[in-house]
Amino acid sequence: MPIIVNLDVMLAKRKMRSRDLAAQIGIAEQNVSLLKSGKVKGVRFDTLEKICEILQCQPGDILEYRPDDTTTP
Amino acid sequence: MPIIVNLDVMLAKRKMRSRDLAAQIGIAEQNVSLLKSGKVKGVRFDTLEKICEILQCQPGDILEYRPDDTTTP
């Protein structure tokens, strides 16, 4: 699935732990983990919103569309 | 809800109609309309993925976090 959720960069920038992010978002840290590892098939905007608010960033800083490379032989 | 879904800009750039986008994504045009009008509380990544693929853009071109302005008196 070529939508990549990358929280690590912003977490590092804000020097914040997954646990803290989870707590501030108001979801279980297990779910932050699932988000990070790309094991989630969507996001609710209120979650995305809180992430952006807490990490002070834009959705584009976290979500990336990476077209799957069917070029490689 | 301060997550803004803006499809109009990219649709205009690609000179594409909502109907066509809907058809290419594989969802009803009603749902594209709901997405556009911000009446949807989340997206599935496979939908977002197809949007990005079809409109040749990134999630950040479509999704915006606009902190609600509580400053205005």
Added chain:
DNA sequence: AAATATTTAATGTAAAACATTAAAAACTAA
């Protein structure tokens, strides 16, 4: 090794994406 942080797993529930049908409203053009 012990303490802390993160991930994985399994199961359950509530929320909602998206479908479908139908109609209304907005554009566009004649």
Added chain:
DNA sequence: TTAGTTTTTAATGTTTTACATTAAATATTT
């Protein structure tokens, strides 16, 4: 303004799944 076309709104239903919870397994750090 009438007809054609596109977009939006509405109402209802189904199925997917985000997120919760509990528990355990791995990292990671000290």
